Amino acid sequence: MIKFWYKQFPQYPPDHPDYWRIRLIEHSLLITTSYFLILTLINLFYFEGYQYALLDGSGLVISLGIYCRFRRTGHVKITAWAVTLMVASLIMLFVISAKGYSHSLFWATLIPPFSFFLIGRTWGTFISCICFSVCAFIVYLQTQDPQPVAFSTGSLFNVIEVCIAQILLFRFYEKTRFSAYKKLALRNLEIQKMAETDKLTGLYNREKLDFALDTLLTTPAANAPMATESANATKRTDEAPIIYQPYADDHPLKNHQTTQDLLSKQAATQYPISVAIIDIDHFKQINDNHGHLFGDKVLCQLAQLLQNQMRSDDLLARWGGEEFVVVLPNTTLADAVELTERLRLYIAMQNIQSMELTISLGVAQYRVEDTAHSLLDRADKALYSAKSGGRNCVAAA
Helix, strand or coil: CHHHHCCCCCCCCCCCCCHHHHHHHHHHHHHHHHHHHHHHHHHHHHCCCHHHHHHHHHHHHHHHHHHHHHHHHCCHHHHHHHHHHHHHHHHHHHHHHCCCCCCHHHHHHHHHHHHHHHHCHHHHHHHHHHHHHHHHHHHHHHHHCCCCCCCCHHHHHHHHHHHHHHHHHHHHHHHHHHHHHHHHHHHHHHHHHHHHECCCCCCECHHHHHHHHHHHHCCHHHHCCCCHHHHHHHCCCCCCCCCCCCCCCCCCCCCCCCHHHHHHHHCCCCCCEEEEEEEECCHHHHHHHHCHHHHHHHHHHHHHHHHHCCCCCCEEEEEECCEEEEEEECCCHHHHHHHHHHHHHHHHCCEECCEECCEEEEEEECCCCCCHHHHHHHHHHHHHHHHHCCCCCEEEC
16 A cells, blocks of 8 residues: 555656655645545544534545545645645644644644745745744734643644654654665765776776775885895896796785775785786787777676686776786785786686687886886886887796
8 A cells, every 4th residue: 555655756766856856746636645545533433522523534535535535636845835735725724723722733843844945945944934934923822811721632743643644754754764865975985986987997096096005005014124034026127028927826816995905904014016007019010900999808808707807906007098006015026026927827828709819918116215207207217128028928026
C-alpha cells in the first residue's frame, strides 16, 4: 500500500531537483489523508462533534482529490500550493472554531514545516506569518475575556496528534537531508576521481602524480639519511642500460592506492624512493600507420598491463602522450632498475592489439636535494639515454 502511494514519475528521476519535493508532497498527502480519516472517525463516534467531523471529512476528501490529480498530471508547483493552502486553511478553521482552546493552537505549528518545504522560504514565511498573526489575535481575545480553562480529553488528543505529526514530518525531512548529503558526498568523490584520473586509460593523471609525489617527498621519512645501499645507489649516473631476468610467474603485483596510503606506509619507516618514466617505442609510427583511435586502444591495453604488474605500494600515472610514470616507494635505484627491467621484458612478451610492443624506461632515485621536478627531470634524462641507446632497454640516472 505504501509503495503504491509513492508513485515514481519518469520525468522526475532521482537526480531531478524536484524529486524530493515530489516525495514530500506524497508524504504530506499520506499524513493529511490518514490524519483526516482518523480525526473524522474520532470526532464522529467518540466526541460526537459533528462540526469537527465535517471539517475533517472535508479535509479527507480534498486530500484524496489533490492526490488523485497529482498522480494523473504530476504537476509539482500547483500540487505544492494546493497542499499548503489546504493544510493552512483547515488548521486555521479548526483553531478559529475552537477559539484557541483545548490546545488547538498546537496545530498551527504544523503550518511552517508544510509551507516552507513545499512552496519555499519566501511564500512559506508569508503564509506562516498570516496564520501566526491570527493565532496571536485569538490569544489576545482570550486575554480580554479570561475564561476558566478545563483540560479535556480533546486537549490530550490534540497534543498527541500534533506531536506525532511533527515526528513524522521531521523524520521524513531528516531522511531527505541525509540522502541529499550522501548524494553530494558521492558526487564529490566522483568529481575528485575525474579530476585525478586520466580519461583515456583510467590511470592517475599528471595532476595527481605531481600532488602525490610532492606530498611524498616532503615527508620526514623521505628526507631522512638513506641506508648505505641507498646512498651507493644514488651515485650511479649515466650508466649503460642494465638487463635483468623477467618476472617470476607467481609475482603478485597490483596498483591502486591513495596518496594517504603511501604516506601512512611511509611514516612507519625511513626508506628510499625511486621513479621510473616509461615510453612506448615508435608510438608515432603506430599512430601514422593505424590511426589515432588504434593508438588509443594500444595505450589503454598497455596501461592495464602495467597496472596489473604494479606492487601494492606503487603509484602508476599517465604522464602525457605515450609516457607513463611509476612512483616506487621503499625502492633503491638498483631494485628499481631490476623491477623496471622485468617490466620491460614482460611487456615485450605480450601481444598488444595483435602486435609486438616494446618500451624504454628511465629510472632515478630521490636525493635529499631533489624536488619532484628535479627527480622527474633526472628520470627523463635517463629515458632519453635509453632511447638514444637503441630503445627497448632501461637506463638509470
